[in-house]
Amino acid sequence: MIKLRDICVSFRNEKQESFFGKTRKQVIFNISLNIAQGTCLGILGESGSGKSTLGRVICGMLKPDSGIYTLNDMEIYKSKSNKKILQEKLSIVFQDYTTSTNPRFKIKDIIAEGLFVYKKRTKKNIDLKKEIVHLLEMVGLDETFLNRFPHQLSGGQLQRVCIARAVACQPEVILLDEAISSLDAHTQVQVMDLLKELKEKLNLTYIFITHDLTSITYLCDEVVFLKDGKITESLKVKDLNKTTDEYAKKLIHSIIEF
Ligand SMILES: Nc1ncnc2c1ncn2[C@@H]1O[C@H](COP(=O)(O)OP(=O)(O)O)[C@@H](O)[C@H]1O
Ligand SMILES: [Mg+2]
Numbered sequence: 001m002i003k004l005r006d007i008c009v010s011f012r013n014e015k016q017e018s019f020f021g022k023t024r025k026q027v028i029f030n031i032s033l034n035i036a037q038g039t040c041l042g043i044l045g046e047s048g049s050g051k052s053t054l055g056r057v058i059c060g061m062l063k064p065d066s067g068i069y070t071l072n073d074m075e076i077y078k079s080k081s082n083k084k085i086l087q088e089k090l091s092i093v094f095q096d097y098t099t100s101t102n103p104r105f106k107i108k109d110i111i112a113e114g115l116f117v118y119k120k121r122t123k124k125n126i127d128l129k130k131e132i133v134h135l136l137e138m139v140g141l142d143e144t145f146l147n148r149f150p151h152q153l154s155g156g157q158l159q160r161v162c163i164a165r166a167v168a169c170q171p172e173v174i175l176l177d178e179a180i181s182s183l184d185a186h187t188q189v190q191v192m193d194l195l196k197e198l199k200e201k202l203n204l205t206y207i208f209i210t211h212d213l214t215s216i217t218y219l220c221d222e223v224v225f226l227k228d229g230k231i232t233e234s235l236k237v238k239d240l241n242k243t244t245d246e247y248a249k250k251l252i253h254s255i256i257e258f
Contacts, residue, residue, distance in 0.1 A: 114168025
């Protein structure tokens with residue numbers, strides 16, 4: 001479904017100026033990967049390894065310097081219309097549920113944002129209130145949340161609202177960038193269970209970005225290890241113990257030895 005081939009990304013170096021003008025710092029090096037429909041790919045790496053940058057390429061928000069990115073054989077950065085098609089098929093859930101929700105919006109308005117995207121695309125008439133309640137229930141909340149504001153919800157509840165907004169536009173793919181990382185361990189498991197349930201129910205494909213290997217083993221089918229912008233290992237989660245990569249081994253031992 002999703003294919004990346006030799007993706008490279010660099011940013012302009014603001015500080016360092018050479019004789020030839022501004023230099024560039026490369027942060028993603030020749031990344032290639034495949035994501036099959038209905039699977040969950042984990043992208044694992046420490047802070048600064050380039051996970052979010054790669055995520056931005058996959059979301060259509062950042063054109064790579066070079067390389068090819070296709071969704072169902074359609075080349076995304078070839079034309080504006082292809083990019084638009086991608087954005088209709090892909091939703092995003094970020095780590096920071098407080099800044100990704102407008103504090104002055106009620107919960108019903110936050111979820112409605114996602115429904116408007118769907119309405120605009122399909123030109124279907126929808127019963128907004130009914131749909132919002134349906135979405136709230138789908139993420140384990142209920143209609144008592146409709147008129148509340150973000151600050152009146154716990155982190156886990158607000159992230160559920162963000163997930164409801166993400167599925168409201170009926171995407172095929174959801175990219176989750178550290179989506180559970182700010183939650184406490186217990187709430188993380190609850191939100192991961194919700195994500196698993198929605199994936200089956202709605203036939204979704206996930207890209208799950210995290211620095212935490214435990215959540216990858218809980219949720220993902222395959223994993224790539226990212227280090228300094230390069231993939232050092234790529235394998236099925238069930239084959240994790242067979243890795244020969246030193247960095248991957250180090251991380252695996254750090255969770256097993258407890
Ligand atoms: N817009 C940008 N301009 C310049 N450098 C950036 C920009 N975005 C990210 N970087 C740099 O790219 C590297 C990877 O960052 P990022 O993708 O955010 O990593 P991660 O999400 O794994 O923590 C970092 O060194 C970061 O400073
Ligand atoms: Mg990041």
